[in-house]
Amino acid sequence: MAQVQVIKVNKSTMAKMQAYYTKNQLNKTIPYAQFAAKVGSTTITAYTSGKVVFQGPAAETEAAKWGTAESKTAGTSKKSTTLPANFSQLSVLGSDEVGNGSYFGPVTVCAAYVDKTMIAKLKALGVRDSKELTDPQIRQLSAVIKKLIPYKLLIVEPEKYNQIQPKYNAVHMKVALHNQAIYLLLNELAPVKPEAILIDQFTPEANYKKYVKSERNQVSEKLYFVTKGEQYHVAVAAASIISRAAFLEELDKESKELGVTVPSGAGTASDKVAAQLLKKGGIELLSQYAKLHFANTEKAKKLAGK
Missing domain, CATH: 3.30.310.10 (TATA-Binding Protein)
Known part of the structure; x- marks a missing residue:
C-alpha cells in the first residue's frame, strides 16, 4: 500500500x-x-x-x-519524546542525511558532535539549516566545520545503493546508516559521552526502532527524534552541511567522469542525462551513477529508445 x-x-x-x-x-x-x-x-x-x-x-x-x-497509512502518529530543557545549549551528537530524493549521486549520512563549548562559535560562523545556504556557502562551511568538531560521514555510492536497495527500503536503509554513523562516532568520542543524540526525523520513532532491531550495533540510549532538527541544535545543522557538501562533491566527481553535468533531484533533467548514459553504456553504466529503482530509469529507457 x-x-x-x-x-x-x-x-x-x-x-x-x-x-x-x-x-x-x-x-x-x-x-x-x-x-x-x-x-x-x-x-x-x-x-x-x-x-x-x-x-x-x-x-x-x-x-x-x-x-x-x-x-x-504506515507507521504511527505517536509524538517523539519531548526534548530536555535548554536542549540547544547541551553537548549533543546530531545526525542528518542528504541524497535520498536524488536520482543521481549517493546517499550521504553524517553524525556530528558539538560540545557545548563550541555552540556559540559554530553559530557565529553561520552554521544553520543547509536549506538556507547556497551551495558555495555549504562547501566552504563544511571544510571549516570538519576542522572544528568530531564527525563521522558515510557515503553510499549508487552502485552500492543498488545492491542494497532490494533488501532495504529507503527508510530502512537510512535507519541503518544513521545508526552506524552514530555508533562509529560514539566509539571515537569515548570516554566522552554526549548529553543527548538528536536525529533529524525522517520516519516515526516507533518505525525507526523497529528497523534498528535488525542492526548489529544498535544505539538506543539518549536518542531523540524531531523534524527540522537543525532548529533545535546546531549539531544537526553541522551534520546537514557536511552531508550536503559531500553529496555535491560526489555529483561533481560524477560530472567529471562522465563529461556531462549530472543534476541533483529527480526531474526531467535527470531523465535526459540518464538516457545519454543508457545509449553510451547501457544499464551497467547507469547503475554506477543512479538509483535504478526510481521512476526516472523507465522514463530514460523510453527517451533512449531502449
Whole structure:
C-alpha cells in the first residue's frame, strides 16, 4: 500500500517548497493546488489552503523535510519524546542525511558532535539549516566545520545503493546508516559521552526502532527524534552541511567522469542525462551513477529508445 503523508505549512514554507521542487514540478493543473511535483515515485501536491499531500514510497522521507504529518497509512502518529530543557545549549551528537530524493549521486549520512563549548562559535560562523545556504556557502562551511568538531560521514555510492536497495527500503536503509554513523562516532568520542543524540526525523520513532532491531550495533540510549532538527541544535545543522557538501562533491566527481553535468533531484533533467548514459553504456553504466529503482530509469529507457 502506498504511503500517504499530509502536512500543513505556512506561506513562507510553501514558498520554500515550491522553490525546492522547481525541477521536479509537474506540468498539470490540479484544482486548488499551488503546485504538484514528483520525486522518484513519490508525488507531492501542495494546495492553496497550506495542506501538502505526499504519496508514494518516499512519502515519509519527503514530508519529514517540511513538517509533522497529520495522517499516515504506515507507521504511527505517536509524538517523539519531548526534548530536555535548554536542549540547544547541551553537548549533543546530531545526525542528518542528504541524497535520498536524488536520482543521481549517493546517499550521504553524517553524525556530528558539538560540545557545548563550541555552540556559540559554530553559530557565529553561520552554521544553520543547509536549506538556507547556497551551495558555495555549504562547501566552504563544511571544510571549516570538519576542522572544528568530531564527525563521522558515510557515503553510499549508487552502485552500492543498488545492491542494497532490494533488501532495504529507503527508510530502512537510512535507519541503518544513521545508526552506524552514530555508533562509529560514539566509539571515537569515548570516554566522552554526549548529553543527548538528536536525529533529524525522517520516519516515526516507533518505525525507526523497529528497523534498528535488525542492526548489529544498535544505539538506543539518549536518542531523540524531531523534524527540522537543525532548529533545535546546531549539531544537526553541522551534520546537514557536511552531508550536503559531500553529496555535491560526489555529483561533481560524477560530472567529471562522465563529461556531462549530472543534476541533483529527480526531474526531467535527470531523465535526459540518464538516457545519454543508457545509449553510451547501457544499464551497467547507469547503475554506477543512479538509483535504478526510481521512476526516472523507465522514463530514460523510453527517451533512449531502449
